[in-house]
Every structure is written in C-alpha cells, then in structure tokens.
C-alpha cells in the first residue's frame with residue numbers, strides 16, 4: 001500500500017475545509033457533490049474552471065487556481081445549481097450568475113460573529 005505511506009497529505013480534502021467549500025450539500029432533497037480537481041484530472045474543457053452537471057448533481061472546480069478563485073468558482077457553480085433547481089432562465093445568463101456568485105463569495109468569506117464595534121453603533 002504505497003499510498004498509505006506517501007508523505008503527501010490529502011491536499012484537496014484539506015482545501016475544501018480551509019476554503020469553506022463543502023464536499024456535499026442538499027438542494028430539494030438532491031445531494032450535490034462538490035469536487036476540487038487537479039488540472040490533470042479535469043474531465044471538462046480546459047477553457048472552463050468550473051462545471052455544474054444538473055444530471056449528476058455535481059459541481060466540479062479546477063484546483064489549479066488561487067484560493068479566492070476556487071471559492072468564487074464554487075459560488076458561481078452553486079448559483080447555477082440553485083437557479084437550475086428553480087428552473088430559472090437566469091441560469092443561462094453568465095453575467096448575472098458570475099456577479100451573484102462573486103457577491104455570494106464575498107458574503108460567505110466575510111461571515112463573522114464578532115459583535116459590531118462600539119464605534120459602528122450609531123445613536124445619532
């Protein structure tokens with residue numbers, strides 16, 4: 001079992017956790033699986049950095065991108081998945097999907113449970 005003794009950690013699994021990109025999620029009872037793949041295992045056209053397959057309920061993300069781009073790609077494909085689940089034609093509007101995906105990434109990446117600072121409280 002040479003794999004078991006290999007020094008390389010399970011990089012992709014660590015990356016899912018580190019970037020807050022889930023391995024699976026549920027939409028309308030469908031399990032959507034999410035894969036971050038190295039370029040060598042990318043099964044789709046090389047011009048794409050992400051892919052949502054509505055038949056397989058699977059999001060693929062190319063791993064040879066910076067962390068923020070991986071998160072943005074995940075959010076972009078998640079927006080496709082959400083809109084496809086709604087049967088909404090906006091899923092075919094790449095500008096809309098990309099803008100909403102980018103905003104979603106910003107929101108998710110900046111989630112905080114810290115209380116607002118006193119300075120931010122305004123009492124007029």
Ligand SMILES: [Zn+2]
Pocket residue numbers: 076080094097
């Ligand atoms: Zn797209």
